[in-house]
Amino acid sequence: MKYFRYFLFPLSVLYGCILSIRNFLYNHKFLKSKSYSVPVICVGNLNTGGTGKTPMIELLVRTLGEEYNLATLSRGYKRATKGFIEVNTNHSSSDVGDEPLQFKNNFPDLKVAVDANRQRGISNLLRAYPKLDMILLDDAFQHRKVKPDFSIVLTTYKDLYVRDFVLPTGNLREFKTGAKRADMIIVTKCPKDLSRTKQKNIALQLRPKPYQKLLFSTILYSEFVTNTLQKIDINSFNNFTLVTGIANPSPLVHHLKALDKKFSHEKFPDHHEFSAAEIQRLQKLPLLLTTQKDYMRLKTEFSTEKLFYLPIESRILNDPDSLKLNIEKQVFDHLE
Structure with a gap:
């Protein structure tokens, strides 16, 4: 190729x-x-x-x-909806896209919106929040x-x-x-x-x-893996399956190997929409670690005892x- x-x-x-x-x-x-x-x-x-x-x-x-006073505007890549939407934490990734949903979850007070038409999106944000x-x-x-x-x-x-x-x-x-x-x-x-x-x-x-x-x-990389209910020291987190649907998971894989973690890797394309068969297969695995972006797409399908993500910062x-x-x-x- x-x-x-x-x-x-x-x-x-x-x-x-x-x-x-x-x-x-x-x-x-x-x-x-x-x-x-x-x-x-x-x-x-x-x-x-x-x-x-x-x-x-x-x-x-x-x-x-x-x-x-900030707002973010994204197109909401691969969402199933159209037009302008202001993101809230009750939305799903299919409503607004995984990245905008991540922004809203990490910064609840941040104004987060999606619109493929950026001019319309900015105008709607300024109309709703004139003090931005x-x-x-x-x-x-x-x-x-x-x-x-x-x-x-x-x-x-x-x-x-x-x-x-x-x-x-x-x-x-x-x-x-x-x-x-x-x-x-x-x-x-x-x-x-x-x-x-x-x-x-x-x-x-x-x-x-x-x-x-x-x-x-x-x-x-954080020293803890987490989900909506739990936070676990990464030193005690082992024997898991890493699930990634990002463009380049190599830095994350390298980081986990440097920590001497024992894991297998299920690699999917960027912004991958997991099929029912893929979800069913992953649900049979005992412990999963993913990125926060992927967690936005997967969290509704797994129990909090099984699925965790590793927070990162730039x-x-x-x-x-x-x-x-x-x-x-x-x-x-x-x-x-």
């Missing part, structure tokens, strides 16, 4: 050129992007999936939420109909966008030159001990523009204060 994708190179060039023309039309205002009086912060990527957008949105909520200070747009870097006040592009430590090519030969959603629209580039899923020398080497590869801030982040390695300071400086200078 890997080598077959090289035969699709002409399609990649065509696809990339079509997107470049679209971006040109937006950049030169032949196509209109709408701005809003409330700052809009966009988090996205060039690579398809697996760059850590969900923990990054949650990091932004933790970083900005104490001082500002900021809106975080999840996975919207290629959504040019909204003009963000600050854009963050994520790329993973082991899969930098500069080493990739456009779909279908590669895994990029657009040519890598599209990264120049970002105000900040964050390299995610870095080793916790990433040296300054390696950071400089990555900077030489990414070659950020003078106006772009380059940050590095890592994933921190953390900036270099200059952590600059995440908030750069956003504040640009968005509020822009509004003045």
Whole structure:
């Protein structure tokens, strides 16, 4: 399959050129992007999936939420519903999507909404909450109909966008030159001990523009596994089946192996909708561990004695204060 994708190179060039023309039309205002009086912060990527957008949105909520009245807006990928929905904790993942449901469960006071039409979604949020200070747009870097006040592009430590090519030969959603629209580039899923020398080497590869801030982040895993009723020290949690429906479970698998955990792995595609047969098969297993995103889809099918998830957080390695300071400086200078 890997080598077959090289035969699709002409399609990649065509696809990339079509997107470049679209971006040109937006950049030169032949196509209109709408701005809003409330700052809009966009988090996205060039690579398809697996760059850590969900923990990054949650990091932004933790970083900005104490001082500002925030809302998040996602499209609600793979939900069975249409249109604008404000998320509450009683929704299911099929109603609103697993990631928005996770945001609401982790931050009950946060305004969380879904709408594939981002302009309509923002308008509905502002109508319902006129005192909002900021809106975080999840996975919207290629959504040019909204003009963000600050854009963050994520790329993973082991899969930098500069080493990739456009779909279908590669895994990029657009040519890598599209990264120049970002105000900040964050390299995610870095080793916790990433040296300054390696950071400089990555900077030489990414070659950020003078106006772009380059940050590095890592994933921190909780010392406990949990569900809606229980929390167990991970040191005493063993002999389980890991169930993942995320784009890249390798960091989680590596982490569990480093802890010398004994487990088998049931790997499914990203945002996988589990069939009745798959649920029935998994229900026969004695103990399951999953990601929180997958837990949002699986929790109604399993008892709390059987199914747990491992919480994670994203953390900036270099200059952590600059995440908030750069956003504040640009968005509020822009509004003045």
